[in-house]
Amino acid sequence: MTKTWLIYALGGGWGHITRALSLGRIAAKHSKVRILTNSPYAHYLNAEGCLVQWIPDSAGFSATCQQVRHIILNAECDRLIIDTFPRGLGGELADILPQLQHIPRILIHRDINPRYIAAKNLRSFVAENFDAVIVPGEGKDLPFCDLPNVHHTAPWLIRSDVDLPERTLTRSHILKVNETIKTILVCCAGQAEELPLFAEIALKLHQEFPKCAVRILAADCPPNCQDLWISHHPGIECLAVADVVVGGAGYNTVYECAALRVPLVAIALKRLYDRQDKRAQAYCYWVQDIQSAIDTVKMLVDRIEPQKKPLPSYINGAVQAVHHIMSYKF
Incomplete structure (x- = not known):
C-alpha cells in the first residue's frame, strides 16, 4: 500500500x-x-x-x-x-x-x-x-x-541548488533584464493588504535608481506597477538572480536570500505569532521605514557588481x- x-x-x-x-x-x-x-x-x-x-x-x-x-x-x-x-x-x-x-x-x-x-x-x-x-x-x-x-x-x-534554473534564462525570460544591469527585486510575499506598501517602495526605488532594473514580485499586480510587476512561483528562482532584495522578514524570504547569498533589506512586518523582528535582526539589513530601505539599497547598490557568478550551493x-x-x- x-x-x-x-x-x-x-x-x-x-x-x-x-x-x-x-x-x-x-x-x-x-x-x-x-x-x-x-x-x-x-x-x-x-x-x-x-x-x-x-x-x-x-x-x-x-x-x-x-x-x-x-x-x-x-x-x-x-x-x-x-x-x-x-x-x-x-x-x-x-x-x-x-x-x-x-x-x-x-x-x-x-x-x-x-x-x-x-x-x-x-x-x-x-x-x-x-x-x-x-x-x-x-x-x-x-x-x-x-x-x-x-x-x-x-x-x-x-528549490534545492541543483533545481534552480540557469540564471541568464531567468533574468531574460522572467525578469526581462540582461546580465549587465543591477537588479533590485521587491518581494511582496506577505498579506494582501501589504501590497500597497511594497508598491510604494518599488515605485520610489524605480525613481531613485534609473540605471537599475526594479521589479516587484507579487501574486497580483500592485497599484501603478504594471511595468515593474512579475508574477512567478516559486519566488526563490527570481531571488536567486537579483542583486538586492527588499521585502518582509518572513521565513521563506529570509532563508531563501540567506541561502542564495543575496542581500535582503527587510521591514519586519507585524504578525500575531511570527516574530519577524527577531529574524530580521539576525539575517537581514533591518530597516524601519521606506526611506531607510531606500538609503540601505543605495549603500548596497553602490558597492556591488551585477551578479555574473554561478548560483551558490547550499543545503x-x-x-x-x-x-x-x-x-x-x-
Missing part, C-alpha cells in the same frame, strides 16, 4: 504552504502527499507532485475548523505533519490529536511568540501529543528545543527532514 503523508499547513500567506511544498515535493517521490491549506494563494501554486486540498479562505472560522477536523479524523495516512501550530491555527486540533495515537504525529517547530506558547500551555501539549518535533533551521533557543524527540535541520527551501533542510521522517520508528 502506498504511504500517505498529510501535512497541515493552514495560514493566511505564502509561508505555511511554501514550507509544506518544500517538504512535500521531496516526499512525493516515494509517498502520496496531501497538503491541507487555506492560503488565498493556493491556486497560484504548482502543486509540485502533491495533492493540495484548499479550504477557501472565505469559509469563516467555524466552518474552516469543522472541515479541518473532519478531514484529519477521517484521513488514511501514516504520517500527520503539523506546521507551526500544535493545537491548530484556531485550536481545532486540541481535542482530536489525542484520538490519533495510531498515526505518527510530527510537529514542525518554527519560531513563534512565546506568549502564545505560555498562554496555551503548549510545552506539555507538544510533549504529550507529538512523536517527533523538527526545527526547520530556526535555531536552538526555541521553546520546545529541549524536548527529547527534537531534530534540527537547515532551513527548508522549495536544503527539507531533504534532511524527509530522511528524518522516513527513518522514525514509531
Whole structure:
C-alpha cells in the first residue's frame, strides 16, 4: 500500500504552504502527499507532485475548523505533519490529536511568540501529543528545543541548488533584464493588504535608481506597477538572480536570500505569532521605514557588481527532514 503523508499547513500567506511544498515535493517521490491549506494563494501554486486540498479562505472560522477536523479524523495516512501550530491555527486540533495515537504525529517547530506558547500551555501539549518535533533551521533557543524527540535541520527551501534554473534564462525570460544591469527585486510575499506598501517602495526605488532594473514580485499586480510587476512561483528562482532584495522578514524570504547569498533589506512586518523582528535582526539589513530601505539599497547598490557568478550551493533542510521522517520508528 502506498504511504500517505498529510501535512497541515493552514495560514493566511505564502509561508505555511511554501514550507509544506518544500517538504512535500521531496516526499512525493516515494509517498502520496496531501497538503491541507487555506492560503488565498493556493491556486497560484504548482502543486509540485502533491495533492493540495484548499479550504477557501472565505469559509469563516467555524466552518474552516469543522472541515479541518473532519478531514484529519477521517484521513488514511501514516504520517500527520503539523506546521507551526500544535493545537491548530484556531485550536481545532486540541481535542482530536489525542484520538490519533495510531498515526505518527510530527510537529514542525518554527519560531513563534512565546506568549502564545505560555498562554496555551503548549510545552506539555507538544510533549504529550507529538512523536517527533523538527526545527526547520530556526535555531536552538526555541521553546520546545529541549524536548527529547527534537531534530534540527537547515532551513527548508522549495528549490534545492541543483533545481534552480540557469540564471541568464531567468533574468531574460522572467525578469526581462540582461546580465549587465543591477537588479533590485521587491518581494511582496506577505498579506494582501501589504501590497500597497511594497508598491510604494518599488515605485520610489524605480525613481531613485534609473540605471537599475526594479521589479516587484507579487501574486497580483500592485497599484501603478504594471511595468515593474512579475508574477512567478516559486519566488526563490527570481531571488536567486537579483542583486538586492527588499521585502518582509518572513521565513521563506529570509532563508531563501540567506541561502542564495543575496542581500535582503527587510521591514519586519507585524504578525500575531511570527516574530519577524527577531529574524530580521539576525539575517537581514533591518530597516524601519521606506526611506531607510531606500538609503540601505543605495549603500548596497553602490558597492556591488551585477551578479555574473554561478548560483551558490547550499543545503536544503527539507531533504534532511524527509530522511528524518522516513527513518522514525514509531
